[in-house]
Structures are given as structure tokens and as C-alpha cells.
Amino acid sequence: MRLLENFKIQKKYIAFFALVPLMGITALVDTSCPVCDGSGFVYSNPEMEFVTITGIESTELPVTRDACGMFIIYNFEIKLSVENSGPDTATGWLLMHLIDFKDGQLIDRQYTVIEIPGNESWTITYRISFQAGHDEPHRTEVQPKLLKGEVPCETCSGTGGISINTWPIVNALKDDFQALQYEPKPWAPPTWPVDDEG
Numbered sequence: 001m002r003l004l005e006n007f008k009i010q011k012k013y014i015a016f017f018a019l020v021p022l023m024g025i026t027a028l029v030d031t032s033c034p035v036c037d038g039s040g041f042v043y044s045n046p047e048m049e050f051v052t053i054t055g056i057e058s059t060e061l062p063v064t065r066d067a068c069g070m071f072i073i074y075n076f077e078i079k080l081s082v083e084n085s086g087p088d089t090a091t092g093w094l095l096m097h098l099i100d101f102k103d104g105q106l107i108d109r110q111y112t113v114i115e116i117p118g119n120e121s122w123t124i125t126y127r128i129s130f131q132a133g134h135d136e137p138h139r140t141e142v143q144p145k146l147l148k149g150e151v152p153c154e155t156c157s158g159t160g161g162i163s164i165n166t167w168p169i170v171n172a173l174k175d176d177f178q179a180l181q182y183e184p185k186p187w188a189p190p191t192w193p194v195d196d197e198g
């Protein structure tokens with residue numbers, strides 16, 4: 001009985017050692033990304049054509065730092081007004097730029113998903129985080145841009161390809177990966193202020 005258990009463990013080791021070099025080799029081979037079908041982009045809906053930004057107010061919240069202190073994380077509360085003059089619900093991407101208004105330099109960008117029913121005007125309030133290398137609060141501003149075309153696919157970082165050894169898992173979780181891209185999320189690693197109610 002004991003001999004049999006030992007044998008089982010050995011078999012597991014063999015499988016493990018055989019699999020690791022194999023994964024190392026296949027990691028170098030690229031294949032088409034299943035989430036964006038190799039295009040490197042995901043497209044927002046054509047209904048976005050009727051959506052316009054009618055107003056934006058941003059309030060700078062206290063900055064936070066990541067664990068290593070390498071990056072400053074700028075937090076903003078955004079009050080955004082959007083209008084959909086089309087008849088259908090529109091789902092699309094909103095690109096937020098963090099701009100240093102003293103020299104006009106682009107510091108960071110963030111994508112947020114928006115969904116708005118047809119013939120409606122909405123004002124939404126939410127929090128957004130940007131990362132930046134320099135520590136100068138109150139010299140930045142947020143500029144919004146509606147994306148009606150495409151945004152880079154996050155799964156393959158916009159390259160259209162993923163390594164062949166990650167393909168089976170990406171393909172199996174394709175729907176989850178696609179759904180993930182439609183979720184607004186903070187910049188990782190999130191180091192939220194303690195008083196954040198989110």
C-alpha cells in the first residue's frame with residue numbers, strides 16, 4: 001500500500017517536470033488572441049455615435065502611494081454629464097486623460113465604460129485613479145474623450161497575440177476576459193485611502 005503511494009507521488013513529479021520545460025518552449029510561440037480575434041482592439045458599439053459629453057467636473061482627492069513609494073496615485077472624483085440623443089442604449093468607452101496643465105504633458109490615461117439608454121441625459125459621479133511618477137498635486141486636470149471606435153485589448157496588451165501556452169486558458173475563459181474589459185476598475189495595485197467608501 002505504501003509502495004503504491006510513493007509511486008503515485010513519483011508519477012506526479014514526472015508529469016510536473018515534463019510539463020515545465022514544455023511550457024517554457026511554448027511561451028515563446030505566439031498565437032492569435034481569442035478575446036479580440038487577433039486584432040489587438042475591442043470595438044465599442046455604433047450607438048455611441050449619438051452620445052455626447054455635456055459637462056464634466058473633477059475634484060482632486062488626496063494622493064496615495066503604491067506599496068514601494070515608486071508611484072503617486074492621483075485620485076479624482078468625476079461628475080460627468082452625458083447625453084444619448086439616439087433611440088438605442090449605447091455602451092462605449094470613455095478615455096480619461098490626466099494632463100499636467102502647466103506644460104500640457106499627458107501623464108496617464110484611464111478607460112471607463114459607460115452605458116446610457118436612448119434619449120436620456122445622465123449625470124454620473126464616480127472615482128478614478130491615475131498613476132504618475134512625480135509628486136505635484138494641483139497641477140493636473142482630467143480631460144475626457146469619448147471613444148467611438150476601438151480601444152486596445154487588455155488581454156494581449158493590444159498586440160493581437162498571446163503565447164501559445166496561455167491560449168487554452170484564455171480561450172476557455174474568453175467570455176470572462178471580455179466581460180472584464182467592460183468593468184471600470186482602479187489602477188492596480190489599488191491602495192485606496194482608508195476613508196474610501198467604495
Ligand SMILES: [Zn+2]
Nearest residue numbers: 033036153156
Ligand atoms: Zn487581444
